[in-house]
Amino acid sequence: MKKFIFTILSLTIIAGAYGVGFGVPEQVTQLWGGRATETAAAPQSAQDGRRGQGRATTVVLTPLEARAYTLVLRTIGSAVSLHRTEVTATDAGEVIETALRANQRVEKGDVLLRLDDRTERLALEIAEANRDQAQATVTRYEGLRSNGSSVVTDVALSEARVALRLAEANVGLAEVALDDRTIVAPISGQLGLSDVSVGDRLSSGDAIVTIDDTSSLLATFEVPERSIGLLAEGKRVLVSTPTYAGRVFEGEITAFDSRLDSVTRSATVQAEIENPEGVLLAGMTFAIRMTEDTDPLPVVPATAITWDRTGAGIWAAEDGKARRFPVTIRYREGDQVWVETDAPLGAQIVAEGASKLREGAQVTAAGARRGPGA
Known part of the structure; x- marks a missing residue:
């Protein structure tokens, strides 16, 4: 008898624990008259659901504005200097004079250094002497011809004139060679460092x-x-x-x-x-x-962007109801996002609380005064 009573008590405890944890089976509630209680509770649950469905979500709204975004690279x-050059020696020779001071301002044509030019000066004197002699010959021949003398033929006069032209060309070459012994600044600017000094011997191109x-x-x-x-x-x-x-x-x-x-x-x-x-x-x-x-683009707070399986979007409040607009994000800077969207400028955008919204859900602005029964 004791075993039977102990078994009944054990089953009762197990059944009670099951009912607390998993609820009372429907068959048992029918036996206990629980269906009437459930039916009575159903209208109350539906009423609570309707009341929950009609409750507005409080959000922070901000108007949609357009601003230009500043692209920064x-x-x-x-x-390097816009005008720069490296001065090189055009001829070989010994340096006899320099004016190379680092960071010194020079103008185009200023003398930078001179090379030994004794040979070139002598060559110029020889060329000038030959030119003078050729000039005297031409002058004498032309004088004789003007006086009617037949001693000077046309061929002789022509050869004398050719010799004069050659002598003048040699003078020009000698002058160029002499000028090349003096290095001048090809542009205006500041001198750099130079290790050339008096007594150095330069080669062409140094x-x-x-x-x-x-x-x-x-x-x-x-x-x-x-x-x-x-x-x-x-x-x-x-x-x-x-x-x-x-x-x-x-x-x-x-x-x-x-x-x-x-x-x-x-x-x-x-x-x-x-x-x-x-x-x-x-x-x-x-x-x-x-x-x-850039051209003006709609700009929204970063907190206004929500994501779903269709991509990014923002929520707008229209007549107290939430409506979602897809967006394409163009730029970000701090907590501001520039987007492309079909939402009209001036629309009230949900800046905070967007994650709780569903399409068509009622919304109310934070701080707005609610009517009775809200």
Whole structure:
């Protein structure tokens, strides 16, 4: 008898635990009259569902505005002088005079150095003497012919004139050779360092000194393929250098390559930078920036963007109901996103709380006054 009672108690405890954890089976509720209770509770549940369905979601709204986005390209480049040259010796010889002081400003035609020119001066004197002699011969022959003398034939006079022309040409050659012994500045600018000094012997083609006209610099830099649309001759560029922190120099694009590099997928660009004060030096590394404003585009807070299996979208409140508009994201900057969308400008966009919305759901703006029963 004790075993029977113990078994009944055990089954009762197990049945109670099952009912608490998994609910009472329908068959049992029918036996206990639970269907009447369930039927009575159904209208209350439906009423609660309708009440939940009609409850508006509180969101933060903001008007949809359009603004231009500023495209910014940042790159690194280096500069050379727009006008520059390397002076070389045109002839061999010993240096007898120099005026090569580093960073000195020279003008075109200023004397930089002189080579020993004694041989060339003597050659010029010989050429001038031969010219004078040829000139005297021609003058004498022409005088005789003008007096009616038949001693000088036409052939003799012609040969004398040819000899004079040759003598004059030799004088010209001698003058060029003498001029080549003096090296002058081919352009105006600043001299670089030179190791040429008096007594050195130069060979033809030896480098003497560099001259840079730094009143304008030519910056060379690379622009990636995605930013090729920013390139145009005359477009303004902004240049800065760590040497002059906080100072910005302006320039403009003068040329760019007609093709992309097959490895770097970028184009080489040149920009001219005005440097009237001469503070920038050739060879400096520059941080280069180019900007361009796009056409106005709708801009929304980043929190307004939601995602589903169709892609990105934003929610707008129309007559108190939520409507979703697909968007194509164009640009991002901070917490702002520029998009393409069919949503009209001025529409009230859900800036916060969009993740809780469904199509057609009722919405109310945060801080808005609710009516009775809301």
